[in-house]
Amino acid sequence: MESQFQLTNSKEIIAYLVEQFPNCFTLEGEAKPLKIGIFQDILSRLSESEVLSKTKLRVALRAYTMSWRYLYSIKAGANRVDLDGNPDDLINEEQEQYAQQQLKESKQKAKERAKEKRKNSRPPVKKPKALKVGDFVKVLLGNKPLRVQIINIEKEHIKVNVGSGMELTVKPEHIITK
Template identity: 30%
Template sequence: METTNKLKDMNEVLEFLYQEFPQCFKQKDGIKPLKVGIFKDIAERIEGSEKVSKTQVRQALRKYTSNWRYLEAVTKSEFRIDLDGNQAEKVEQEHIDHAQKALEESRAKMAKRKKQQRPRPDADAKSFKKKPTHAAKNATSADKTAKAAPVKRSGKIEPLPASEVKVNNKVKVKLGQALVNAIITEVNKDDVHVELVTGMQVKTKADSLYII
């Protein structure tokens, strides 16, 4: 029976990248922003590898580029690097702003999670507080609705024509309520893989892509 040597754990896949491309991927110190389109470069280098698949590499890249240290590197570095550690294109201000926002949101979520896990000895006392009036409830509900309402954008946003869903084309991809600049790295039937300005790999659908 044929055995497979492919790695299964995501940390093992990351370890593979650290060892295979030591000038590019770093665990802690020396992290630099990756060049745009680096997934394609990795895919070419590992073609025929018995250890990792392209899907695993894409998932590992998503984890690597969403790490706080990596996002901080994007905000502080002037240039990106290729697989051999050579200087690539300059980090654009838009990429820095996006990384800063992602970093702030990630830290806010972590702080909120820690706060929720923290024991509250006064929880019983709080339960006896006066309940808000009906009017107060309505006011609070109205405030939440106002905050949740998406910001209206000026200018028309046009969907990306099917003829333009091609590898290396620059697009805007819809993530929640936000539109983020990206580049198409792979088109597989209905699935489209894009690389965000931070370097993160995302799988989406063609109808979530828009013209820049």
């Protein structure tokens, strides 16, 4: 299986498998539960092909079978499919529970990564100190702070003037003082 031209990334490999085995693999919609031992079946079927390495194929299959879309497809009583889409073994309760546990852990990790990303993407917001009309401050708009001048202070809102002449009303927690 060695060659100068090999698929190297998991997405390319899965796309190749979808092309070769459209009744088994899919890129969109509901995934089909794969037959246990499908890795060996692929190697046997594509033994003449030089575009896949065993290691990269294993990594791509792992990515495919750990995707949320695939894990949702693992339901007790459903049939697994072979490379031609023919029904194979039935999924049992234990396999479904394992898939649900993997799905739960994956979602939790994704949630933590998203939380960490949000935390790291915003500059720290400092509590505004005694603000007064005419002060130049920065306002957090989206991900970028913008330099503005305070033109009016009300109880829960502060009116600011952006350099272009546009006026905005912002909450005090969006103001970053120098």
